Amino acid sequence: MPASPKATSRWFTLIALLIPVLVLAAVEGGLRIAGFGKTYPLFVPASQPGYLVPNPELIQRYFHVGAPAPNVSPDTYYFEKNKPADQLRIVLMGGSTAAGFPYGRFGSPAGLLEARLQAEYPNLDVRIISVAMSSVNSYTLRDITDEVIGIQPDAVLIYAGHNEYLGVMGAGSVYAGFGSHFANVMFLKLKELRLFQALQWLMQPRSQPTPGNGDARTVMAQVAQSQHIPYNSAVFKAGEFQFTDNMAAVLSQLNDAGVPTLVSSIAANLQHQPPFASAPLANSDSNSISSAATNTLSSQHADALAGIASADVHYRLASAALPDSPGLALTHFIHAMDADLLRFRAPSHFNTLLKQLAHTPHATWVDSYSLLAAHSPNDIIGESLMLEHLHPNEKGYFLIAEAFYQQLKAQHILPEPVHSLSADEAWQQRPLTAVDARVTELKIANLTSDYPFQRSHTPFTPPAANSAVGRFALARYNGTPWLAQQPRLLTWYQQQEDWESAANVAAALASALPFKADIAQVAAQLSLRAGRPFRAWYFARQAVTHDNNSLMYQLTLAESLFKAGQKSAAIRQLRAAKEQFPDSQRPDYFLQQLGAS
Known part of the structure; x- marks a missing residue:
């Protein structure tokens, strides 16, 4: 029986609709077969079989069409592709502060928390x-959250908010912005399609500047030029909206996956960072400001001046209020930061937004800002904890790690510890050396020699090194890879009989290469030499896990257990070694020493 005219019409309509879809699918497939375009997953296979690392080319994910990108990447963290059943896996997300700039991995909240x-x-x-x-x-957080969930974290830590305006795809950024928030979100959804990448390539200007890669200028200087964003302007509100919507999407994904998430407040240098750019002062406000600045400030003055748009005025008023009225000074320092036209520091109310967003079933608020303020003179965060406008020094980073640590314990994400460290003890065992501190000084000197810290670019020339520490630091600053330098630094500290620093270097190496049994063994032995039996236990167990055929590794584990107060476990380890190595007398000797032969 022939089909009815209506049925035939429906078939023709369906075919007409399918033809463009099939054509687009064919073009997409053809582009992929031809090798056009590229995908940049968050994690890629490591050189060590069975391990993954964060993708060093991740930033290119947002510059598919060949547009210039800043020379940045996540640090290299090796972890097992197939998560071991007994592994506690924690992921940290965020920008440069979360990454530990300028110290790198082992001065970051992740590195300091890991050492503890x-x-x-x-x-x-x-x-x-x-x-x-x-x-x-x-x-970026919105874009990578599903891949973070994919590696089965037991918890996610978030410290983010300072790059909303001038960071990649930010509301006022020179980097990879695609217009409105809707356009940016659509780009995130479509960017992996080769057809979309081809269209971008066709539309990309053939001649363009290369911010961040073209010369010796800092990335900060490249993005700062003429990016003035007044408080409550349209661009300011766009940044606020994108931050709120993106973070809500991130926390929703993590909540739906049942992943415990710790969301931190963020901090910046309030007292010792003058505004980078300030709006001019309106004439009508001059008299009242002059009076307030030359007399004892009061809360009435503060209320009257709160609406003034000049960041410089607020900064001067704050400085005048110290030391007699620290609370009033703090108010004006915050107003000065919020009115700063160059928005490298997040507006103060972003912490309020973050706290509100953290009210989901699986999220916990972590108040790093308050902890930093409590350790600052007059409760005003400044140069005692900050290196420049917003990156903490060693103590500042340690306090951020401490804030996360306390909430990991409070939420029972961490079990009861075998050995509790006080904050002071953890600080004394931080994994940074004098070389790391000197490298940081050089990096900050370079950063602050350029705009916006200086009005004109003065190329930074590091001074000549007149000590071994200085020479190690200068070599790393000039490009010697961290991993290549660490063995030489380890040897030098051993020659100096600086066992704590040697143990720190070895522990950092063993943490960076968690599959290397020989390095873990060295870290265990040096930790014992430095009087740190519990860290020795950790690394000795790591060595035995990856190479169970070494008697030396097993004996070091037994020694670590004994010195950590685990005599029964040490005896069991020695008996296991005796059974595995019946021809050796050494397990018997140590068992006799412990009265357990």
Whole structure:
């Protein structure tokens, strides 16, 4: 029986609709077969079989058409592709502060937290993975959250908010912005399609500037020029909206996946960072400002002057209020930061937004800002904890890690520790050396020699090194890879009989290469030499896990257990070694020493 005219019409309509879809699918497939375009996953296979690392080319994900990108990447964290059943896996997300700039991995909240957990949980396989990197903001967090969930984290830590305006895809950024928030979100959804990448390539100007890569200028200087964003302007509100919407999407995804998430407040240098750019002062306000600045400030003055748009005026008023009225000074320092036209520092109310967003079933608020303020003179964050406008020094980073640590314990994400460290003890065992501190000084000197810290670019020339520490630092500043330098630095510290620094270097190497049994063994031995038996236990167990055929590794584990007060476990380890190595007398000797032969 022939089909009815209506049925035939429906078939023709369906075919007509399918033809463009099929054509687009064919073009997409053809482009992929031809090798056009590229995908940049968050994690890629490592050189070590069975391991993954954060993708060093991740930033290119937002510059598919060949547009210039800043020279930034996440640090290298090795972790198992197939998560071990007994592993506690924690992921840190965010921008440059989360990444630990300028110290790098081992001065970051992740690195400092990792070192503490190694000493407190030597019996556990704890893996902290950071996917943080400079120049990115909430768009990147929104884009990578599903891949973070894919590696099965037991918790996610978030420290983010400073790059919403001038970071990649930010509301006022020179980097990879695509217009409205809707356009940016659509770009995130479509960017992996080769057809979309081809259209971008066709539309891309053939001649363009290369911010961040073209010369020796800092990335900060490249994005700062003429990016003035007044408080409550349209661009300001766009940044606020994108931040709120993106972070809500991130927390919703993590909540739906049941992943415990710790959301931190963010901090910046209030007292010792003058505004980078300030609006001119209106004539009508001059008299009242002059009076307030030359007399004892009061809350009435503060209320009257709060609406003034000049960041410089607020900064002068804040400085005048110290030391007699620290509360009033803090108010004006905050107004000065909020009115700063160059928005490298997040507006103060972003912390209020973050706290509100953290009210989801699986999220917890972490108030790093308050902890930093409590350790600052007059409760005003400044140069005692900050290196420049917003990156903490060693103590500042330690306090951020401490804030996360306390909430990980409070939320029972961490079990009861085998060995509890006080904050002071954890600070004394931080994994940074004098070389790291000197490298940081050089990096900050370079950063602050350029705009916006200086009105004109003065190329930074590092001074000549007149000590071994200085020579190591200068070599790393000039490009010697961290991993290549560490063995030489380790040898030097051993020659100096600086066992604590040697143990720190070895522990950093063993943490960076968690599959290398020989390096873990060295870290264990040097930790014992430095009087840190619990960290020795952690690394000795790591060595035995990856190479169970070494008697030396097993004996070091037994020694670490004994010196950590675990005599029964040490005896069991020695008996296991005796059974595995019946021809050796050494297990018997140590068992006799322990009265357990």
